[in-house]
Amino acid sequence: xxxxxxxxxxxxxxxxxxxxxxxxxxxxxxxxxxxxxxxxxxxxxxxxxxxxxxxxxxxxxxxxxxxxxxxxxxxxxxxxxxxxxxxxxxxxxxxxxxxxxxxxxxxxxxxxxxxxxxxxxxxxxxxxxxxxxxxxxxxxxxxxxxxxxxxxxxxxxxxxxxxxxxxxxxxxxxxxxxxxxxxxxxxxxxxxxxxxxxxxxxxxxxxxxxxxxxxxxxxxxxxxxxxxxxxxxxxxxxxxxxxxxxxxxxxxxxxxxxxxxxxxxxxxxxxxxxxxxxxxxxxxxxxxxxxxxxxxxxxxxxxxxxxxxxxxxxxxxxxxxxxxxxxxxxxxxxxxxxxxxxxxxxxxx
Amino acid sequence: xxxxxxxxxxxxxxxxxxxxxxxxxxxxxxxxxxxxxxxxxxxxxxxxxxxxxxxxxxxxxxxxxxxxxxxxxxxxxxxxxxxxxxxxxxxxxxxxxxxxxxxxxxxxxxxxxxxxxxxxxxxxxxxxxxxxxxxxxxxxxxxxxxxxxxxxxxxxxxxxxxxxxxxxxxxxxxxxxxxxxxxxxxxxxxxxxxxxxxxxxxxxxxxxxxxxxxxxxxxxxxxxxxxxxxxxxxxxxxxxxxxxxxxxxxxxxxxxxxxxxxxxxxxxxxxxxxxxxxxxxxxxxxxxxxxxxxxxxxxxxxxxxxxxxxxxxxxxxxxxxxxxxxxxxxxxxxxxxxxxxxxxxxxxx
DNA sequence: ACGCACCTGGAAAACGTATTCCAACACGAC
DNA sequence: GTCGTGTTGGAATACGTTTTCCAGGTGCGT
Numbered sequence: 001x002x003x004x005x006x007x008x009x010x011x012x013x014x015x016x017x018x019x020x021x022x023x024x025x026x027x028x029x030x031x032x033x034x035x036x037x038x039x040x041x042x043x044x045x046x047x048x049x050x051x052x053x054x055x056x057x058x059x060x061x062x063x064x065x066x067x068x069x070x071x072x073x074x075x076x077x078x079x080x081x082x083x084x085x086x087x088x089x090x091x092x093x094x095x096x097x098x099x100x101x102x103x104x105x106x107x108x109x110x111x112x113x114x115x116x117x118x119x120x121x122x123x124x125x126x127x128x129x130x131x132x133x134x135x136x137x138x139x140x141x142x143x144x145x146x147x148x149x150x151x152x153x154x155x156x157x158x159x160x161x162x163x164x165x166x167x168x169x170x171x172x173x174x175x176x177x178x179x180x181x182x183x184x185x186x187x188x189x190x191x192x193x194x195x196x197x198x199x200x201x202x203x204x205x206x207x208x209x210x211x212x213x214x215x216x217x218x219x220x221x222x223x224x225x226x227x228x229x230x231x232x233x234x235x236x237x238x239x240x241x242x243x244x245x246x247x248x249x250x251x252x253x254x255x256x257x258x259x260x261x262x263x264x265x266x267x268x269x270x271x272x273x274x275x276x277x278x279x280x281x282x283x284x285x286x287x288x289x290x291x292x293x294x295x296x297x298x299x300x301x302x303x304x305x306x307x308x309x310x311x312x313x314x315x316x317x318x319x320x321x322x323x324x325x326x327x328x329x330x331x332x333x334x335x336x337x338x339x340x341x342x343x344x345x346x347x348x349x
Numbered sequence: 350x351x352x353x354x355x356x357x358x359x360x361x362x363x364x365x366x367x368x369x370x371x372x373x374x375x376x377x378x379x380x381x382x383x384x385x386x387x388x389x390x391x392x393x394x395x396x397x398x399x400x401x402x403x404x405x406x407x408x409x410x411x412x413x414x415x416x417x418x419x420x421x422x423x424x425x426x427x428x429x430x431x432x433x434x435x436x437x438x439x440x441x442x443x444x445x446x447x448x449x450x451x452x453x454x455x456x457x458x459x460x461x462x463x464x465x466x467x468x469x470x471x472x473x474x475x476x477x478x479x480x481x482x483x484x485x486x487x488x489x490x491x492x493x494x495x496x497x498x499x500x501x502x503x504x505x506x507x508x509x510x511x512x513x514x515x516x517x518x519x520x521x522x523x524x525x526x527x528x529x530x531x532x533x534x535x536x537x538x539x540x541x542x543x544x545x546x547x548x549x550x551x552x553x554x555x556x557x558x559x560x561x562x563x564x565x566x567x568x569x570x571x572x573x574x575x576x577x578x579x580x581x582x583x584x585x586x587x588x589x590x591x592x593x594x595x596x597x598x599x600x601x602x603x604x605x606x607x608x609x610x611x612x613x614x615x616x617x618x619x620x621x622x623x624x625x626x627x628x629x630x631x632x633x634x635x636x637x638x639x640x641x642x643x644x645x646x647x648x649x650x651x652x653x654x655x656x657x658x659x660x661x662x663x664x665x666x667x668x669x670x671x672x673x674x675x676x677x678x679x680x681x682x683x684x685x686x687x688x689x690x691x692x693x694x695x696x697x698x
Numbered sequence: 699a700c701g702c703a704c705c706t707g708g709a710a711a712a713c714g715t716a717t718t719c720c721a722a723c724a725c726g727a728c
Numbered sequence: 729g730t731c732g733t734g735t736t737g738g739a740a741t742a743c744g745t746t747t748t749c750c751a752g753g754t755g756c757g758t
């Protein structure tokens with residue numbers, strides 16, 4: 001029994017090293033290394049190469065990435081920080097970042113900050129120890145939080161030693177950014193809805209500290225003003241499906257809707273809002289319009305299909321990686337345009 | 350101009366090392382290391398500790414994880430392989446795995462195999478070089494693919510040197526597994542729908558090679574047989590939203606539905622099916638029932654709310670990590686029960 | 699035939715950290 | 729006062745790889 005236990009653990013022969021491969025092939029480690037990586041300045045006898053390759057194959061050798069990293073100075077790794085991977089907004093961005101990373105032979109790493117600035121800071125600290133080539137931060141930047149400048153400093157320190165930082169949708173002046181035109185999208189949405197006959201709005205936004213939410217909300221308000229519409233009702237709630245549900249529920253508490261449409265600062269909130277409208281006994285689209293932001297997958301599969309401000313999220317992820325790997329372009333900010341997609345959740349009235 | 354360029358690149362002072370910290374603090378590297386990690390067997394003078402900590406703070410020192418890894422033998426890393434991070438099925442599992450990893454102070458790594466067995470194999474190879482503490486594979490295992498045994502071998506080799514492998518929802522007898530009771534869920538679903546008065550079904554499944562799909566499909570068929578129902582129509586399509594849409598569209602090509610309900614082997618297919626039903630001029634739930642598998646987020650927010658076989662995906666992710674880190678339990682297979690959630694997409698008839 | 703350049707293999711150093719081992723020192727006991 | 733013991737700092741080594749540096753050998757030109 002004890003023997004078995006010992007055996008089980010003892011069988012960990014320790015992964016084969018380059019040294020083992022070299023011995024098997026009857027050459028030195030230097031030659032083995034050169035044979036496997038094909039050194040650029042040096043050439044090694046073809047026969048040796050095949051002997052080394054065969055030995056590596058036979059032993060199931062895999063180079064120890066950490067050892068390579070320490071010898072070469074950096075890790076073939078790209079780190080992404082998101083708030084919540086289960087949120088389609090972030091998972092779409094993540095999918096773009098990940099495929100782009102893999103296309104560049106980088107190992108993608110995903111950390112989840114759980115919508116906490118403190119956690120985000122801690123993650124970036126840890127990440128820095130990993131010496132990735134790239135750090136992409138796609139969290140929802142919170143303004144004014146004390147940790148904010150600290151995070152900036154941490155990233156700055158990382159950048160100072162050669163790391164590449166890219167922010168997604170949060171204009172920190174200090175780092176390259178993939179900027180989403182949230183305000184513009186909001187303005188367009190206002191104009192589009194007004195021309196479909198909507199007049200009185202409720203806007204469901206998240207805490208004002210959250211940049212993305214504020215920009216979208218303010219953009220919409222600006223668009224409304226430009227169209228000469230009266231000031232809408234602005235309700236502050238959480239940035240999630242449940243936030244949208246609860247706020248809408250409260251809104252409809254007193255009876256039939258007093259607004260023509262409910263506009264939320266992202267699609268998952270809009271989904272919650274639509275359910276709340278139904279639960280209150282009304283029909284979204286007919287009794288009250290609904291619109292969101294993001295155009296997450298199957299927005300169009302909802303009934304009624306959701307009007308929204310489309311953002312090419314997957315592309316945003318890809319662009320973030322390209323920007324990070326790019327050659328320090330003159331223009332370190334990529335502006336991503338947004339476009340309004342009108343669907344049945346906001347029929348003409 | 351050129352100077353600026355040079356300056357920009359030249360400013361890469363190379364991250365501060367433990368050596369630098371030690372020098373700043375006026376102690377040896379050994380002492381510095383012990384001061385920062387708190388060696389278990391040794392004690393260091395309190396004054397030195399604070400001096401070292403202060404120096405580290407001042408320099409913005411972060412230990413080089415790769416160097417630690419090579420000194421200690423393994424990396425504080427947990428790798429997850431999924432087919433498609435943008436699919437809510439996988440992103441929910443991923444969220445569980447990631448939070449569990451972070452709870453154990455492991456850096457989560459996510460690779461996307463893009464539903465290709467070849468890519469999956471290549472990823473596991475690369476991963477092996479990273480020497481993570483655990484590898485969790487949540488792809489959709491494809492039976493019979495030639496690469497399959499190769500993948501098993503690769504994982505076996507990894508396990509032989511002390512790595513922990515966990516499979517999610519794909520019973521490979523050779524590794525610990527979080528097994529989802531897909532067949533049981535299918536059987537229950539059949540029984541539940543029959544007792545709501547449904548008789549004639551169409552089943553939308555994916556290629557038979559895909560285990561998850563086959564198990565769900567076969568379980569449903571078995572349940573139908575047990576209830577004495579006639580054999581349903583089985584349509585093979587892709588495992589995605591579009592697959593569900595197209596198959597349903599073809600199904601309804603000839604006019605009104607000839608079946609009471611359409612059952613799909615996952616929720617995203619069901620979502621596509623519901624849209625197809627509407628596009629064909631019918632109403633899901635009223636004209637034809639719809640049911641899926643997974644209970645992905647806001648299944649309940651659809652209209653009609655989707656009947657489905659619920660799987661605690663986030664929990665599955667957490668359990669996979671616990672299983673990987675656990676103490677080689679007697680029972681290396683965790684069976685996750687599933688439960689049918691009846692909603693308005695399958696009203697009684 | 700001699701010297702020189704070039705090719706190629708191997709020994710050794712380097713990367714940054716953790717740890718083993720050695721030495722110095724302080725303190726208590728006799 | 730001397731010896732032993734326990735404590736703690738530092739030098740040296742190990743981890744697995746890449747790369748520099750050195751040396752031996754071959755081929756070429758004169």
